[in-house]
Amino acid sequence: MNLTLLMYLIPSLIMFGCGVYGFLTRKNMIAIMISLELMLNSIDINFVVFNRYLFPGQMEGMFFTLFAIAIAAAETALALAIIINVFRIAKDVDINKINKLKF
Amino acid sequence: MEIFNNILIYFVIVPLLTILGLAFCSNRGIGAVRAVAVAGATVLMALAGYLVYLFLQARGAGDTSEMILCSEVTWYAPLNIKLALGVDGVSVVMILLSAFIVFAGVFASWKMDPLPKQFFLWFFLLSTGVFGFFISIDLFTMFMFYEVALIPMYLLIGVWGSGNKNYSAMKLTLMLMGGSAFLMLGIIGIYFHSSADGQWTMNILEIAKNDAIPHSWQMWLFPLTFIGFGVLGAMFPFHTWSPDGHASAPTAVSMLHAGVLMKLGGYGCFRIAIYLMPFAANELGWIFLTLTGISIVYGAFSACVQTDLKYINAYSSVSHCGMVLFAVLMFNTTAMTGAVLQMLSHGLMTALFFALIGMIYGRTHTRDIRDMGGLMHIMPYLGVGYVLAGLASLGLPGLSGFVAEMTIFVGSYMHTDIFHRVLTIAATCSIVITAVYILRVVAKLLFGDVQNEHHRELTDASWEERLSTATLIIAVAIIGCFPNFFVNIISDSFLPIVGALENAAHAAGVM
């Protein structure tokens, strides 16, 4: 693996880690959405980088990335809708408040 | 299908038809339910009689094949699972026993309340499983029928039982299912080593013929299978479901369970565990022999101090069924014949016991012997029946118990190994302890003065109760008076098993 690859790869992994960290620590659901976006985007970077530096022959990584972005958009939309619903009823977007169903 | 030309299949079909018929009975009138149930039981009885006739005829005609009336229909082709039927002497007499007890059980639960219809539905599902187990010689179908026989117990005890029924029912079901978990693993293991050339089979005869199970596998498949059946055979220390279960079960269920279901254990032990894995049986037999030896004496001793009639019989069942497994592990024809005789005799007399206890309980509404006494005055028929059952179980010559126990003792003492002979002598001590607890009960329950003045108004047995008990008493007396008739049917069936054991021992000796 050549250096440039790592130079792209490591930041993307750090980005993913940040996303996970944010997911686990944020209280606000919107913030959690954002950290999820971070994770998804870091994956996109992975694909692009792999495609570009390891297998420049064909474009699979790129295409995957395109689709992944679309999927991420859909997910975000859906999640936001649900958050709004929850907010309507619970009047709150604190993630620790929605743990009625347990055990 | 040609399988319907085989009489054996009808032992499963008839109960199923009975269930169907019951399903169409109305919930209101009990008359129709009784009629259907009695019809089913009677047909089964007739079938069993005819089967015995066929068997004697076949043997008389010089048919010395291991199993007669064999026929099989492929069921699950990809796994080579067949519905393989066939009977030898042992299965024949076991089927006869089951038919007797089902018949008596129907009459013993004549006044069943509530939900008589559902009761008989489950009752006949249970007997379907029992009969199916005895007629099939394919591991898978055997196991299936075995579990079919187990599960109705839960509802039969839970709904119609008495006392701490929920606990007992759950305990019984779970422990027996635990046994069958061992069993299933054992069966799967046997299946995947059933032949040398990868043609896996579930047919017992073929497996025994191939004799391909590697010794290393036998050494742990045998314990699995033996314990799996031993749990149902109330082998120490897996017997604790039996006292609670019997104590809470309704009369007919106790009869069928102690009378027949526990016999599935002993039957499976030699038909599957020992027959298919003779090497391991020779190697590990002594462990289980010790356990069963313990359960013989242990059960008898703990029966001495019980005060609940059903507990007493449950523990005596532990002792008697222990004797069955004990004899089976002696690996010679005489002892094994004795084991089957003991199954017959214990089945009949325990069923008789439970029937009588149920009838007495139905009148006095207590099973505690300390609250009863002098019942011989009040209900002479039941009293005499109880004394007869007691004498049978403590081994009075002329009744079935004596024949069975003596065959077992003599057969076991034939064993050339001193350890086995000493164990045998230890086991014989049980005849005294049995006498102690039986006479204790009889003296407290039937003799002496009437403890409770209300009991003076009680009535003696009604006609259906008389019929139910008389059937069993006669059967007990017949076995006791003409044992050779049964011995001749049974004893040949063990030649293959004993032969397999001897070959294995010889092979081991060579190695």
Add this chain to the structure above:
Amino acid sequence: MDYSQFLMMPQEIGLLIVFLLVFIYDTFMPARAQRFLPIFTTILFAIYTAFSFIPCQMGELFGGMMETNPATWVMKCILNIGVFIVFLQAIKWTNEDFVSVRRGEFYELILLTLFGMFLMISSRHFLLFVIGLETASLPIAALTAFEKRHYESHEAAAKYIFTAIFSSAIFMLGISFVYGMSGSLYFNDIANALSLISSKSILLFVAVAFVIAGVGFKLSLVPFHQWTADVYQGAPTAVTSYLSVISKGAAAFAFLIILVQVFGSAYHQVWEWMLYAIIILTITIGNLFAIRQHNLKRFLAFSSISQAGYIMLGVIAASTVGMASMIYYILVYIFSNLAAFGVIAAIERQTGKVTMDDYNGLFKTNPWMAFTMMLAMFSLGGIPPFAGFFSKFFIFVGAASTGSVAIYVLVFIALVNTIISLYYYLLVVKAMFIRQDECAIPYIDSHWTEELGMTISVMGIIAVGIASNVYTFMSQISDSVIHIFHLI
């Protein structure tokens, strides 16, 4: 591009047609006709299901991105049957006031997710697979939030969507590693590439673990299972039943395909032991949690978790026997679970009661419902002569067919767990038959569609086991696709 290849995916095409028709009906029909949308959809779907049984030309499509073979075909048929039963049981519910305004969406979303599952099942390329996965999982969040006026519904939806996105992120990360190692997203190419590189590479372990996690999330395997109970409890019962059987079944099959076809070369080193641990955890923890549940939907959620563990026994076998047993198990499981959910749905719809104590003395008032429930419980618990017994026995046989002692130990652990599971299944039976209650649930006149649904399930429970040719057919099918296992 030759369009004849579309003939190789008639089931997908048919499904799309059904979807479009439902969509058009929902959009353009007048309001008073909307009442008949559910029945219209159901009938339409029934016809489609009937046609989907017709064998068709099979093979690779889109340059190998997708493949239809007998196994996928059977799997899709099974899913169709399940969905049909779900529709039957949902008709009455969707016509209720609070739901009726969005009843069209219910059907459309379900059909879409089904389409996504079809893609999962027959995709041979990770891009297609991911699209299928997301199509199958995202709308379910919307369906879960369907009970607009219930808070639980929304909490469940929130939990589902967040964990789902998280796990799909993990999954795609894993895929990106695989892509990095192999340079392709085609299953076959990946497999070939992986079989060349040493299976000791650390990246491979991580990748496989991530992929297992991603799919295991949909299968609700421990430790990726925790959304299950909450979502099942919160979601509308129709959705729960759909979730518990259909998506689980599809995911299980896809799981088998991916593990065997993509990572087949890494079977012994890598994922056999991962799966081994996961199965033990799944079965045991599912059972342990199920013991203490009182809400029946939650109870069935945990029971379905442990059932998923049993299904995985067919995957770890990694053989045609295992595959046949697994498909068979899924079929039986669909029937058993849908029977149970049918009863629960019918009772909940009329009385809103879902806890086990509400069922005390049910047999007195509703004998047939109690009977159906009992059959379902016995079948789930593996009691003969019901189908559950056979499926359990065959899945054990399938697992043991690998012959390794470790797998025997695994089977033994699973068997011990069947005792625990039998205990809690019997608790339900006890509540219905043995316990008595003055204020038991009164007689419920369930709608004929619900009764039809239960009847079909009961028929399945009784017939599928006794009629051996079902299993025989399954094993023929899985023998016909033996090429899947060429890497094991």
Add this chain to the structure above:
Amino acid sequence: MPLSYTIAVIAIPLIMFLFLGLSGVKMGKKTTGIIGVIAMLITTILAYGVALTYFFGSSEGQIVDGVRKAVTVFNPDWLTFSDTLVVRMGIMLDPIAAMMLIVITTVSLMVHLYSLGYMCDHHGNAEKGFQRYYAFLALFTFSMLGLVVATNLFQIFIFFEMVGVSSYLLIGFYYTTPAANHANKKAFIVTRLADLFFLIGILILSFYTQTFDFFSNNVNGIIGMLDDPQASLAQAGTTTFMGCSAMAWALTFIFIGGAGKSAMYPLHIWLPDAMEGPTPVSALIHAATMVVAGVFLVARLFPMYVLVQGTMDIICVVGAFTAFYAAAIACVQSDIKRALAFSTISQIAFMMTSLAVSSADGQLIEIHGGYGLGFMASMFHLFTHAMFKALLFLCAGAIIHAVHSNENDKMHGLHKYMPITSIAFLIGCLAIAGIPPFAGFWSKDEILVAAYEKGIGWGIWMTMVAGMTAFYMFRIYFLIFHWKKHEVHTEHEPADQPWTMTLPLIILAAISIVAGFVPAAKLVTWDGTPLHTQLNWTIAGTSVLIACIGIGLAYKMYYKENDLPERMANSCRGLWTAAYKRFYMDELYQFITHKVIFQGICKPIAKFDRAIIDGFFNMLAEVTNRTSFGIRKMQSGSIQGYVYFYLIGVLLLAVITMACVLL
């Protein structure tokens, strides 16, 4: 063969049992009794026919060169254990069997007849359960007959059990009274314990002989085996276990079995309590027939016992001690039936001893026809004793029936109220005391001769016991019939009983007088060869002298009311109380059974079962429950918690498998 009608002798009582037992309640009580008596009469006649045909008929080689062989009438298979071990149910006649036939049927007939009167109250209406009573009598007679004609050891064992059960049923005839209820339980369990040893003995023996038959027509029977050293029995003689040969073990165990039935010390405790049964039953079962089954058993296997000196010595010691022990107790009992019971024990001990002493070595062969003498004497005594002891018991029954009490202080001076009974009782006493020419004299004399031949000590010991016998019997006699004037304490005066009860007394009294002149030595010998015995006057003289002393002593103490007994009792109070309390054997048994076995073994085992075994399985369930409660926090309900779990799970999965596989 002409003897084949022997089957009827066995069959009729069995048929009577079934008939009376099943249909008795339908019939009137008296009818039942009469049917029973008639059937028994027929049986008796047939039995006499059989015995006489056997003893004096000389057909089809019963007598081979002067030796009377055993005849196996028929012998069908009953239960097949293996191809060699088969239990057969047959009839075999040999001297002792034929003699026992006579004894049993005679006494049984007398008892049947006697019971017609005895089982009624004073207004002549029969008691409750009259039919049951006769059915059981028939059952017992059947079992006893089957026992004596047994062709093999196992058949004897089977009928041992049968007589045990019928005695259980008859002792418990008044099952409502606690005493009877307790006594029959005790009797059955003690004899059952003995039978256990009997069974073990059979097992050991048959393991070597591979047959149960005594003389078998196809294979060589146990006793036939003795002749050829090649037989496996020789091996049994050599293979040793804990120092003794297997055969010694087997024979000792079998003897213990016999000792239980024959109430040898220390297994005698059931017999005194068995007196709770109706008195005719005591006369039949516990005086004349069943209790001698043990003696019969040893006599049946006599040819084997003589080969094992050690066992014979054990029997000898046990017998001699029991004879003295029982006699000592009999001297102080106040309950006449108890006293008679102990005298029975003592007399049976006489028989046992005389069997055992007769294995002295062969230098006596020319004097007394070899060691057959003791055998012959024992059987002869068995015969005579059966007669006069039955007589005594029936007299006692008549008295009890008259005064409604067993205690002799309720009696006193009955002589002038019931003279016939008194005379009959006197004859019985004279017979048992061994005063010529009464029956007891002849048989007891032979026993003493045999004892002296074994050793002078044995002879003196037995003679002394004979003296004690005379003393305690006459003590009883005087206390009942004289001592002081009878004060009537019942609503009616005691008197001789109706003819049904007195006739048996007269008949038996007559037999007791003449029975001594039966040529037993010619007929009843162990190997069938007649013995030539002549009276040994020194021994006979001494024994008679001692007996007279005993009688005189009894006369001095008990004929007229006086305080001599009191003073003697006070002079050695401790000994007297001990004897009166039967040397505390019952208390010992009580302690062992209740404290040790019941409290010490059964209760702990039952507790162990509930607490440990059952507790273990309950514990499994409990643990499962607790775990499921403990891990519920895993399902925390918070999304982030779930994701934590997920993340840790997936990482662990990767790391652990990596570690396992790579390292």
